[in-house]
Amino acid sequence: QPIDPSLVPSVTNYLSIFGAVGMTAYFGFLEVCEPKAGETVLVSGAAGAVGSLVGQLAKIHGCRAVGIAGGAAKCARLTEKYGFDAAIDYRGKDEAALTAAIAAACPDGVDVIFENVGGIILDAGLMNLNLHARVGLCGLISEYNTAPRGIRNLWQLIVKRAHIRGLLVADYVPRFGEGAAQMGVWAAQGQLTIDEHIDEGLENAFDSFMRLFAGTNDGKMILKIA
Structure with missing residues (x-):
């Protein structure tokens, strides 16, 4: 698909907000999670490229955004830079502690989970679901290089009459133009902060x-080779 560098501050934006990252956040959140104004949205991997955009989209749509990230610096970035209402540091917490931390940050429960991590983070989120909540399953990065743990609190979907749905951005390729146009409007209005972590050199x-996998990138990870 041809790109027009004159339309964006940096041509790398076509790899982030106007590429698969931005479209995953846009269609995954709006069409899979079906948010409604006033709802509470919980985002795992919230300091990453997709998660940070999902939190901002939640705010644009009148939701309360709560993010989960690793470390004080990332949690501060969620609230201070991306506009999340609250941030939870998962480090040093077992499932019970995470469940309690989510409950404290989401006193009215969780209506939407945008899941990027899986493992105990997802299970802790499931324990805080409201009736008819929606869980958008974007990724399970905590399990990609380990023996699968599985989801152990699926029974909460029954109790809360909630649903869980996987998403692949490839399903929305024919509509990328639509998504990019709207994301461009919000970016031009200053409602979206775009972060890109650019390393240089094929040797890297x-x-x-x-x-x-280590979570040391800030925003979309891009390697510049020429």
Whole structure:
């Protein structure tokens, strides 16, 4: 698909907000999670490229956004830079502690979970669902390089009459133009903050890739090779 560099501050934006990252956040949140104004949205992996955009989209749509991230610096970035209402540091917490932390940050319960991590983070979120909640399953990065733990609190979907739905951005490729146009409007209005972590040199490809699993990138991970 041809791109027009004159339409964006940086051509790399076509790899972030106007690329698969932005479209995953846009269609995954709006069409899979079906948010309503006034609802509470819980985002795991919230400091990542997709998660940070989902939190901002939640605010644009009148929701309360709560993000889960690793470390004080990332949690501060969620509230201070991306506009999340609250942030939860998952580090050093077991499932029970995470469940309690989510309950404290979401006193009215959770209506939408946008899940990027899985494991105990997802299970803790499920324990805080409201009736008829929606869970959008975007990723399970905590389990990609370990023995699968599985979801242990699926019974909450029955009790809360909630639903869980997986999403792949490839399903929405024919509508990328629609999504990019709307994201562009919000970005131009100053309602979206775009972060890109750019490393240079093909020799750094492995280290750049591994940043995704260590969580040391800020925003969309991009490797510039020329």
